[in-house]
Amino acid sequence: MSLRVAQAATRIRPLAFRLPLQRRGYADPVSDKIKLTLALPHQSIYKSTDVVQVNIPAESGEMGVLANHVPSIEQLKPGLVEIIEESGGSKQFFLSGGFAIVQPGSQLSINAVEGFPLEDFSSDAVRSQITEAQKIAGGSGSEQDIAEAKIELEVLEGLQASLK
Amino acid sequence: MAFAWKASGLTYNRYLAVAARVVRRSLKEGERLKAERRGEMELKFAKWENGKQGENKSLAQANASSMAEGAGHGQGQ
Numbered sequence: 001m002s003l004r005v006a007q008a009a010t011r012i013r014p015l016a017f018r019l020p021l022q023r024r025g026y027a028d029p030v031s032d033k034i035k036l037t038l039a040l041p042h043q044s045i046y047k048s049t050d051v052v053q054v055n056i057p058a059e060s061g062e063m064g065v066l067a068n069h070v071p072s073i074e075q076l077k078p079g080l081v082e083i084i085e086e087s088g089g090s091k092q093f094f095l096s097g098g099f100a101i102v103q104p105g106s107q108l109s110i111n112a113v114e115g116f117p118l119e120d121f122s123s124d125a126v127r128s129q130i131t132e133a134q135k136i137a138g139g140s141g142s143e144q145d146i147a148e149a150k151i152e153l154e155v156l157e158g159l160q161a162s163l164k
Numbered sequence: 165m166a167f168a169w170k171a172s173g174l175t176y177n178r179y180l181a182v183a184a185r186v187v188r189r190s191l192k193e194g195e196r197l198k199a200e201r202r203g204e205m206e207l208k209f210a211k212w213e214n215g216k217q218g219e220n221k222s223l224a225q226a227n228a229s230s231m232a233e234g235a236g237h238g239q240g241q
Contacts, residue, residue, distance in 0.1 A: 126190045
């Protein structure tokens with residue numbers, strides 16, 4: 001009985017040792033693509049799609065994410081996300097703010113409330129809203145109304161700069 | 165990181181809602197009409213006490229007043 005236990009122990013041990021070591025030999029190919037998931041509450045624009053690079057407007061500054069990026073969580077400013085696809089072409093979406101999460105294994109998940117390609121925006125609508133928001137921000141409304149107008153201004157100015 | 169909206173009592177949730185609302189309003193006509201329906205929220209709540217339902221209140225209004233109370237403390241809710 002005790003012998004069998006000892007045998008089982010020796011058999012299990014090497015396996016447990018080997019697991020955490022994820023060795024890579026010379027011949028193993030390394031994927032240079034990053035799996036991108038870009039999800040809105042009502043739609044997934046990308047679903048674990050292989051792309052080359054993603055540029056995101058993080059609160060800590062603009063950053064480009066390539067394959068094998070160090071895992072991190074970034075809060076996004078309302079701004080432009082640029083995706084460089086496998087074919088070499090690039091796509092741009094304006095996101096209203098959210099989070100980007102880089103996971104181990106070259107996975108990137110971006111979550112936002114709203115996101116649209118630039119051609120869906122109307123620069124006239126942006127311009128008229130800027131004047132409106134400026135009026136509220138400089139007016140005598142409640143502290144919260146002014147704060148909301150300032151958020152709107154920041155988003156609209158970013159949008160206007162992206163549309164040019 | 166210090167955010168100006170936080171000092172005014174706004175929550176991150178409210179900040180995201182405001183940013184999303186302004187993005188929806190900036191769309192071209194067709195897309196805008198479709199998208200703006202997503203921004204509507206008409207939740208109501210009531211507090212039950214001693215087996216009786218209290219007054220029906222709008223969640224948006226209750227949130228706004230709690231954010232006004234939280235102003236200056238750098239926190240809402």
